[in-house]
Structure formats: C-alpha cells, structure tokens
Amino acid sequence: VTQHSLRRAIGVVPQDTVLFNDTIGYNISYGKPEEDEEAMHRAAMAARIHEPITERFPKGYDxxxxxxxxxxxxxxxxxxAVARTLxxxxxxxxxxxxxxxxxTITERAIQAQLSQMREGRTTIIIAHRLSTIMDADSIVVMHQGEIKEVGSHASLI
Structure with missing residues (x-):
C-alpha cells in the first residue's frame, strides 16, 4: 500500500473542512481533478451547494x-467537502x-445522497446525532475514549 493508493481509496468529510485559498471549483475537483466540469456540477448539486454557488457568487465556481x-x-x-467526496x-x-x-432540511437531503453512496462501501461515520447513524450496520457507542456498547440501532435502543 502506497500513500498515493491510500489517498485514492479514502474519501474524508471532516467536521472542520479545510479549503484551499482558490476557487470553489478547484476545492470541489481537488479530489479528482481529471473529472470534467459537468461531473463537478452534478456532485455539487447532490451536495446541495450548486444553487448557493451560482446564486450568491457572481463568479460562481470561479x-x-x-x-x-x-x-x-x-x-x-x-x-x-461532501461534493468533493461525491x-x-x-x-x-x-x-x-x-x-x-x-x-435539518439540508442535512436530510445530503444524508440521502450519502446513504446511496455508502452502498457497497466501507463507511465509518463519527456522529453525535442519532439521525446520522440510524441505518448503520453496526454502531459503536463510545464514552471518554472507551467502547461502551456495540450493535444495531434496534438492539441499542
């Protein structure tokens, strides 16, 4: 496993997103720069950021x-960050x-997109909101760095 192959294999959406002092388009396409503009726009639409970009900023993706x-x-x-990962x-x-x-409304829409994307993939979700992890195959409950419980949503409730 090389550092390059590891970076290609993992997509990260952090709580505190770090963006480059560059264009919105660059920050989305950074994860896969070989993709065309249409693919970038589709990812932005799925992440519910396309309209704010085109309506709020006169230069749009630039x-x-x-x-x-x-x-x-x-x-x-x-x-x-979600668009970049998509x-x-x-x-x-x-x-x-x-x-x-x-x-809440935007979160639900993006969670639906991420739910589709998670199919057939290994996904690790770190969350405090129950709504974010309800459909996970396995939930690990931690407290102060220790595992307290493991199970499905139904078995833990």
Whole structure:
C-alpha cells in the first residue's frame, strides 16, 4: 500500500473542512481533478451547494473562497467537502460529523445522497446525532475514549 493508493481509496468529510485559498471549483475537483466540469456540477448539486454557488457568487465556481474558506459559511464549507467526496467516489468513506453545520432540511437531503453512496462501501461515520447513524450496520457507542456498547440501532435502543 502506497500513500498515493491510500489517498485514492479514502474519501474524508471532516467536521472542520479545510479549503484551499482558490476557487470553489478547484476545492470541489481537488479530489479528482481529471473529472470534467459537468461531473463537478452534478456532485455539487447532490451536495446541495450548486444553487448557493451560482446564486450568491457572481463568479460562481470561479469564486475564490479566501484563506481556509473565509467567504463561505460552515455549512457551505461542509457541502463543498461532501461534493468533493461525491466526485472522488472512493471505496472507503470517513464521515466525521459531516453534516453538523447544516440545517435539518439540508442535512436530510445530503444524508440521502450519502446513504446511496455508502452502498457497497466501507463507511465509518463519527456522529453525535442519532439521525446520522440510524441505518448503520453496526454502531459503536463510545464514552471518554472507551467502547461502551456495540450493535444495531434496534438492539441499542
């Protein structure tokens, strides 16, 4: 396993998304730069960030986000990270509080997209919201770094 193959195999959506001081388009396509613009737009639509990009910013995808994504809200940054991961389409997903900065309606829509994407993949979800992990095959409940319980949603409730 090389560092390059590992990076290609894993898609990460962190709670605190780090963006490059470059365009929105660059920050989405960073995960898979060989993809065309249409694929990037489809990923942005699935992540519910396409409309905010095209309606809020006159330069659209060519808008420079600023240092660490300063021009975007926390929820917009998370949606850019989700779009990046959807575009990358990796076999392993790591979702660390991936929708924590989103409103309930947007979170549900993105969770539906991520649910489709999780099929047939290894997915590790770190979450505090029960709604985020309800359909997981196995849930590990941790407290202060220790595993307290393991099971399905039904068996843990």
């Amino acid at each position: 808008t420079v986000v600023g240092e660490r994504g300063l021009r975007l809200s926390g929820g917009e940054k998370q949606r850019v 575009l990358k389409n990796p076999p392993i997903l790591l979702l660390d509080e991936a929708t924590s900065a989103l409103d």
